[in-house]
Amino acid sequence: MKTLLILIILTLTTFGCVNKQTPKDEKLPVTETQEKADTVFRQVADFPTIKDTTKFIADLRQVFGLEVDESPSQKANEKIMNYKKVKIYGSDNDYIFIEYDYGDGCMATYPWKYRLLLTTEGGLVKSLSRQRFDFVTIFPNQNPFLLTVTATAKGNGGHEIYRISSDTLQNVYEGYFDYDVQTYDAHEDLSVFEPNELKIGFKDENKDGFNDIVFTGQKLMLGKYTKDSLWYDVENGKPFTIENPADRISIKYIFLYDKQTGHFKAKQKYGLDN
Numbered sequence: 001m002k003t004l005l006i007l008i009i010l011t012l013t014t015f016g017c018v019n020k021q022t023p024k025d026e027k028l029p030v031t032e033t034q035e036k037a038d039t040v041f042r043q044v045a046d047f048p049t050i051k052d053t054t055k056f057i058a059d060l061r062q063v064f065g066l067e068v069d070e071s072p073s074q075k076a077n078e079k080i081m082n083y084k085k086v087k088i089y090g091s092d093n094d095y096i097f098i099e100y101d102y103g104d105g106c107m108a109t110y111p112w113k114y115r116l117l118l119t120t121e122g123g124l125v126k127s128l129s130r131q132r133f134d135f136v137t138i139f140p141n142q143n144p145f146l147l148t149v150t151a152t153a154k155g156n157g158g159h160e161i162y163r164i165s166s167d168t169l170q171n172v173y174e175g176y177f178d179y180d181v182q183t184y185d186a187h188e189d190l191s192v193f194e195p196n197e198l199k200i201g202f203k204d205e206n207k208d209g210f211n212d213i214v215f216t217g218q219k220l221m222l223g224k225y226t227k228d229s230l231w232y233d234v235e236n237g238k239p240f241t242i243e244n245p246a247d248r249i250s251i252k253y254i255f256l257y258d259k260q261t262g263h264f265k266a267k268q269k270y271g272l273d274n
Contacts, residue, residue, distance in 0.1 A: 041059065041060060041064070041122040050083065125167070131151040134147045146161070157184035174255070174266065184196060199216045208259075212254060219251055220245035222241065254266075
């Protein structure tokens with residue numbers, strides 16, 4: 001009898017627990033433990049005004065995750081260099097262009113600048129860390145392309161040329177940062193360019209009705225090879241320098257516009273000695 005009573009009590013307890021379970025279709029309240037990060041730079045609502053530069057920069061870095069080597073020197077020198085509305089080839093939309101110079105950092109993060117292209121609502125189209133930029137008109141009566149110059153801390157680099165394609169920023173210059181077609185050289189090793197950034201022009205080289213890209217300049221050789229392929233940089237006790245180069249080699253790199261792809265492609269194979 002005692003055993004039967006215990007079994008009845010256990011059965012009633014189990015039944016009570018089952019009925020207290022949450023039904024499968026009942027949704028329990030969920031507590032947000034972390035607010036979702038904002039991916040829109042909302043300060044563009046005040047364009048072209050920057051009410052508080054410090055907050056502007058802080059928000060810009062936070063929203064887009066910009067990596068910066070922080071230091072007292074960096075903090076003292078960071079600034080917004082450009083904040084303007086632009087148009088770019090491939091679209092009739094307006095975009096917001098911001099140039100943030102954070103002033104200082106380690107050599108691996110050179111040139112310590114960010115160039116950001118945003119929609120007018122503050123969404124990120126592209127973030128670029130480049131030495132120099134420009135907006136260049138390649139085709140008459142058309143919106144400009146965005147030109148950038150990449151460079152390492154040592155002084156090696158090249159160009160990129162961007163257009164808008166399907167709401168994204170697309171590089172259409174196929175020789176960019178390819179050291180076989182280096183277009184920026186300030187590194188005084190075996191040679192150096194004069195000017196360091198080759199001159200860039202836009203001309204219809206193949207007479208097809210579309211302008212092409214032409215780089216020109218000189219390569220200053222800072223040494224010579226002997227007949228036995230030994231390199232030397234001093235001759236008659238006088239070192240070869242930029243002012244006294246071993247040789248001057250004229251440079252002309254042509255990149256033809258391809259109507260099918262919309263890209264600028266090398267007219268020929270350009271090697272290190274071209």
